[in-house]
Structures are given as C-alpha cells and as structure tokens.
Amino acid sequence: MLRLVAARLGGAAFVLWAVATLTFFAVRLIPGDPAEAILGGPGSQASAEAMASVRAEYGLDQPLFVQYLAQLGRLATGDLGRSYALKMDVAPLVFGQLGGTLVLAGLSLALAWVIALVLATWSTRGGRLAARVGSGLEIVAASLPHFWLATALIVLFSIWLGVLPPISTVGPAGLVLPVLTLAMPLAGFLGQIMREPLLAALESPFVLSARARGEGPRGIRWTHAIRHAALPAISLSGWAFGSLISGAVVVETVFARPGLGRTLLNAVTVRDVPVVVGVVLVVAVAYILMTLATDLASRIADPRLRPAP
Amino acid sequence: MSDLAVQAELGLGARRLAARLPRRIGIAEGLAAALALFLVVAALAPQLVAPGNPLAIDPLSAFQSPSAGHLFGTDESGRDIYTRVIHGAGNSLLIGVLATAIGLGFGVVLGTMAGMLGRVVDFSVNRVLEVLFAFPGLLLALLVIVIYGPGVATATLAVGLSTAPGYARIIRSQLVSVRSSPFVEAATVQGLTPWRILTRHILPNTLAPLVVLATLGIGQAIVWATALSYLGLGAQPPAAEWGAMLSAGRTYITSAWWMSFFPGLFIVLTAVSATALGRAIERRMRHA
Numbered sequence: 273m274l275r276l277v278a279a280r281l282g283g284a285a286f287v288l289w290a291v292a293t294l295t296f297f298a299v300r301l302i303p304g305d306p307a308e309a310i311l312g313g314p315g316s317q318a319s320a321e322a323m324a325s326v327r328a329e330y331g332l333d334q335p336l337f338v339q340y341l342a343q344l345g346r347l348a349t350g351d352l353g354r355s356y357a358l359k360m361d362v363a364p365l366v367f368g369q370l371g372g373t374l375v376l377a378g379l380s381l382a383l384a385w386v387i388a389l390v391l392a393t394w395s396t397r398g399g400r401l402a403a404r405v406g407s408g409l410e411i412v413a414a415s416l417p418h419f420w421l422a423t424a425l426i427v428l429f430s431i432w433l434g435v436l437p438p439i440s441t442v443g444p445a446g447l448v449l450p451v452l453t454l455a456m457p458l459a460g461f462l463g464q465i466m467r468e469p470l471l472a473a474l475e476s477p478f479v480l481s482a483r484a485r486g487e488g489p490r491g492i493r494w495t496h497a498i499r500h501a502a503l504p505a506i507s508l509s510g511w512a513f514g515s516l517i518s519g520a521v522v523v524e525t526v527f528a529r530p531g532l533g534r535t536l537l538n539a540v541t542v543r544d545v546p547v548v549v550g551v552v553l554v555v556a557v558a559y560i561l562m563t564l565a566t567d568l569a570s571r572i573a574d575p576r577l578r579p580a581p
Numbered sequence: 582m583s584d585l586a587v588q589a590e591l592g593l594g595a596r597r598l599a600a601r602l603p604r605r606i607g608i609a610e611g612l613a614a615a616l617a618l619f620l621v622v623a624a625l626a627p628q629l630v631a632p633g634n635p636l637a638i639d640p641l642s643a644f645q646s647p648s649a650g651h652l653f654g655t656d657e658s659g660r661d662i663y664t665r666v667i668h669g670a671g672n673s674l675l676i677g678v679l680a681t682a683i684g685l686g687f688g689v690v691l692g693t694m695a696g697m698l699g700r701v702v703d704f705s706v707n708r709v710l711e712v713l714f715a716f717p718g719l720l721l722a723l724l725v726i727v728i729y730g731p732g733v734a735t736a737t738l739a740v741g742l743s744t745a746p747g748y749a750r751i752i753r754s755q756l757v758s759v760r761s762s763p764f765v766e767a768a769t770v771q772g773l774t775p776w777r778i779l780t781r782h783i784l785p786n787t788l789a790p791l792v793v794l795a796t797l798g799i800g801q802a803i804v805w806a807t808a809l810s811y812l813g814l815g816a817q818p819p820a821a822e823w824g825a826m827l828s829a830g831r832t833y834i835t836s837a838w839w840m841s842f843f844p845g846l847f848i849v850l851t852a853v854s855a856t857a858l859g860r861a862i863e864r865r866m867r868h869a
Contacts, residue, residue, distance in 0.1 A: 283711075286708070287708075287711055287712055287715050288715075290708070290712040291712055291715050291716075294712060295724070298724060298728060299728070302727070302728050404609075408609065411853060411856050411857060411860070412849070412853055414856070415800060415804070415849055415852035415853045415856055416849060417804045417807060417845065417848055417849070417852075418808070419807075419808055419811045419812075419824075419827060419845075420827060420841070420848060420849065423827070423831065423834060423841045423842075423845065424842070424845070426834065427834065427838050427841075427842075431834070431835055431838075511717070513717075514714075514717020514718055514720075515717060515718045517718070517720070518717050518718025518719040518720055519718070521719055521723070521812070522808055522811070522812065525812065526831075536720075536723060537723075537812060539727075540723050540726055540727050540814065541813065541814075543730075545727065548723065548724065548727045552720055552723075552724060555716075555717070555720060556715040556716060559714075559715055559717055560715055
C-alpha cells in the first residue's frame with residue numbers, strides 16, 4: 273500500500289510539473305506583447321519607457337528558458353505571480369477564494385451521492401415501471417445545464433415561492449440553491465453509473481446465499497449490493513469533483529457567490545493571465561489530490577483491488 | 582479462408598449495426614428520434630417551422646407573455662422568442678456537431694497512436710492525456726479562450742479540445758481489446774500487412790462504437806458551448822443562439838421568465854434526445 277501511494281505521488285508530481293510547463297508555454301501563444309497587457313492592453317497607449325520598465329520588472333527581457341526556470345522556481349515556493357488587473361498577488365487571492373468553492377463542491381458531491389443512491393435503490397426495487405421512470409429521470413437530470421437549472425430554481429423558490437434567497441448570501445439558506453443546482457445533474461450521472469452494477473449484484477449468487485441465510489431484502493440491498501453499485505461511482509468521484517469545480521464557474525456567477533469559479537471567469541473576461549493560470553494550477557492540484565484519494569478509497573471499498581498478502 | 586470470408590463470418594460492427602436497426606422501436610426511442618428530426622429540420626430550414634424573422638424588432642409588443650400570437654412570448658425588443666429559438670437551433674447544433682468532430686478527430690488520432698504504435702508511444706500519449714485530464718471540464722476551454730479571445734469559433738474549438746482526452750482514452754482501450762481478438766490473429770496468420778489489418782479489421786471494429794460516443798457527445802458539447810455563450814464568451818447577443826438568449830433573459834428574470842425558460846428548454850430537449858438516441862444505439866449494438 274505504501275509503495276503504491278509513493279508511486280501515485282510520483283505520478284502526481286509529474287502531472288503537476290507538466291501542467292505548470294504547459295500553462296507557461298500556452299500563455300506565450302497569446303498574441304500581443306505581455307508588457308502591454310500588464311499596462312492595460314493595446315488601448316492603453318503605453319510609452320516605450322513604461323513598457324521597458326515593466327519588461328525589466330517582470331523579467332520579460334530575459335531569454336524564454338530563463339523565464340521558464342524562474343517561473344518554476346516561483347511556483348515551487350507557492351508564488352503565483354501578480355494579477356494584471358487587480359494589482360495584487362495571485363496566491364492570497366486564489367487561496368482566499370478556494371474555501372468557499374470547496375465547501376460548495378463538497379456539499380454538492382455529498383448530496384449527489386445521496387440522491388443517486390436513493391434513486392438507484394428505489395428504482396431497482398419497484399419493478400419495470402419504476403426502473404423506466406428512474407432511468408428516465410437520471411437521463412433528464414444529467415442533461416440539465418447548470419445555468420438553466422439555476423435560473424429555474426431561482427424562479428421557483430425565490431420569485432414564486434419566496435422561500436430562498438436568489439443570491440448566495442452568507443449562511444446556510446444561501447447555499448441551498450447553488451448546491452441543488454450542482455448536485456442534480458451530477459446525481460443523474462452517478463445514478464446511471466450505479467444502476468447496472470446494482471442490478472448485476474442483485475442477481476448474483478452471493479445475494480442468493482445471503483437470502484438463504486435469512487437476510488432481509490433491505491439488509492441485502494444496503495450491505496451487499498450497494499458496495500458493487502458504489503465502486504464505479506467512487507472511482508468516478510475524482511472526475512465528478514472536477515466537473516463540480518467547472519460547474520462552480522457558472523453557479524457562482526448566477527448566484528453572485530464569491531469563489532474560485534467567479535474569480536476565474538472575471539479573469540478570463542479581462543484576460544488577466546496570471547490569475548487564470550493561478551486558478552487553473554490550484555484546481556489541477558486539487559483535482560490530482562482528489563483522484564489520488566478516490567483511487568485509495570476504491571481500494572478500501574473493493575478487496576479485489578488490494579494486493580494479495 | 583479468404584479475407585472476405587473471415588469478415589463475413591465475424592461481421593463488421595458497422596454492418597451489424599445497420600442490420601439491426603429495423604427492430605421494434607420503444608416509445609422513448611421514438612420520441613427522441615422525432616425530437617431529433619424536428620431539431621435537424623429547424624437547423625437546416627428554420628423557415629419551414631418558424632416563418633418570421635428572428636431579428637425583427639417590434640418595440641410596441643415587448644415583454645408579452647406566451648399567447649396564441651407569440652407561442653413563447655416576446656423579448657425586451659418585441660422579438661418573437663419562438664422564432665428566435667427555432668432559428669437558434671442551427672447555430673447551437675452546428676457548434677455542438679463541430680466541437681464533437683474536433684474532439685473525436687483529436688481523440689481518434691491520439692487514441693490510435695497510443696493503441697497501435699507500441700509501448701513507448703502508448704506511455705507518452707497516456708501521460709499527455711493525464712495532464713489534460715488535470716484541467717477538468719470547462720477549465721481547459723477557458724484556458725483556450727484566454728489565449729485566443731472569446732467568440733463562436735474559439736468556443737467551438739475550446740469545447741472540442743476539452744472533450745478530446747476522454748474520447749482518446751475510450752478509443753485506446755477499444756483498440757487494445759480489438760487488437761487482441763481472434764479475428765485479428767487470424768488476419769495476421771494469413772500474412773496481411775499491418776496497414777491492411779489496421780484499416781480493414783481493427784479500425785472498423787473500433788470506430789463503430791464511436792457512433793454511440795458521438796451521439797452522446799453532441800448533447801454534452803451543446804450544453805458546454807451554450808454555457809460559454811451564457812457566460813459571454815461564445816456567441817454574442819443579439820445573435821439567435823440559445824446560450825446568448827438565456828444570458829439576455831437573465832436581466833428580466835423576475836418579470837419575463839419565458840425569455841430564459843424556452844431557450845433553456847430546447848437545450849435540455851436536445852441533450853436528452855441525444856443521450857436517449859445514443860443509449861438506444863448502444864443497446865442495439867450490444868445485443869447484436
């Protein structure tokens with residue numbers, strides 16, 4: 273187990289280095305002079321002296337390779353550079369926003385799991401019609417775009433019923449609609465993935481022998497079969513987490529909720545390159561850690577994946 | 582046994598698919614197919630189902646709620662939402678299809694390289710894919726947009742590129758399993774050239790499942806591309822594009838819910854019918 277974790281950490285380190293390299297060179301593809309971008313874009317009509325001083329300040333007069341090494345060195349010490357538009361360091365900005373987005377994504381992932389489990393177990397028990405309805409609901413839920421679902425929920429709960437705030441205020445009430453928006457489509461995906469292994473498990477010999485030992489249908493469903501249904505969904509939770517972060521871009525914008533996604537969108541709109549790169553790097557780190565965690569979790573849930581003693 | 586006989590005996594995936602199509606069609610499949618047909622007609626010949634002009638303004642009849650005259654109501658300039666939604670089908674479907682084509686194109690090239698060109702290439706391509714997977718969902722698309730600037734073309738490219746790694750991985754695993762199957766062994770024993778084995782035996786059996794992937798992918802690509810337009814990074818108002826229309830309707834959400842509801846409804850319907858069709862094709866292929 274320890275060796276496996278070490279190997280995975282090595283792989284994660286490689287991916288991180290590659291992500292940093294890729295973003296560094298991708299940014300060089302941006303047409304135009306970076307010094308001009310720092311000074312406010314082509315409209316700013318910056319003087320030659322100002323451009324020269326910015327080049328010296330940001331090291332843009334150095335050879336590309338030197339700039340690249342300097343960038344890697346800065347990243348290794350947790351320095352993500354300075355925002356063009358906000359004139360502040362990127363690292364405190366990004367880490368300040370990270371918490372809110374992680375809470376949003378974590379709650380949504382948990383709720384999606386609950387909805388998917390309940391839907392899958394209910395619809396595999398209730399006969400053919402329930403199965404049809406269940407899988408139909410899952411397909412529709414998985415097809416709901418976040419921005420539209422968010423709008424529909426606001427119209428329903430904030431404007432017509434008036435029970436929940438349309439803007440994500442501080443406090444638990446403001447979290448309900450954003451979490452619902454992120455969780456419902458994800459629950460559709462997870463439910464689709466759980467359904468087939470759940471059905472297969474319910475028809476397998478070990479369920480029959482559990483029945484023969486006198487276990488009730490509920491016990492079988494929640495102790496034996498659920499393990500099989502959960503496995504593919506656990507290994508997909510890394511992907512799910514990534515899709516939640518990407519969904520947070522939309523959801524945080526619609527509900528005017530501060531967070532990483534909204535920071536990213538604002539930065540993309542004004543082409544604030546250091547902030548975009550900073551957010552992307554932090555999300556990549558979070559994503560890699562999450563994939564690592566789900567990998568280990570599937571090994572714990574599935575004894576077949578563990579190495580023989 | 583000749584090359585042809587082996588093929589006839591085992592049946593190519595694509596041919597098997599065609600032979601299975603005229604079977605009993607379920608209600609859900611029929612509905613999905615009818616919906617898809619309607620959307621394609623709306624995309625190719627919008628005038629047939631909505632004869633008006635999607636950009637014609639009529640300030641006197643602004644913000645009308647849905648009625649017999651204006652099926653889906655009107656927007657802030659009195660433009661008919663139904664006409665705009667139907668005329669938007671072309672834009673939205675085209676973006677979805679092109680993005681899927683771009684994603685599949687890169688996916689096929691990368692996946693084939695990984696699956697066919699030996700262990701070194703396989704290893705390298707897999708590492709590249711791992712790196713691309715570290716930019717989840719819209720993040721890769723946003724990075725592309727920051728480099729090339731917003732717009733319809735960039736949004737399409739961005740969505741295509743961000744779906745490519747997923748396709749590549751599926752195609753690679755498909756190739757690896759087909760490559761080790763008995764009929765490829767038979768072809769090798771017959772002394773066929775590797776190129777012929779690849780193009781005549783391996784690729785056709787790998788690409789048939791792509792029909793399913795592409796159908797499922799178009800729905801998802803449309804959702805993503807409209808999300809970019811909604812965020813103001815793709816198609817711009819007053820273009821009749823679903824994401825842009827939704828974005829424009831956001832301002833009037835408290836008074837004119839229909840401005841946001843109907844474009845979104847069509848995005849959902851498109852995605853649902855694409856998913857249902859993809860699933861139906863998949864089932865038929867599996868039971869073939």
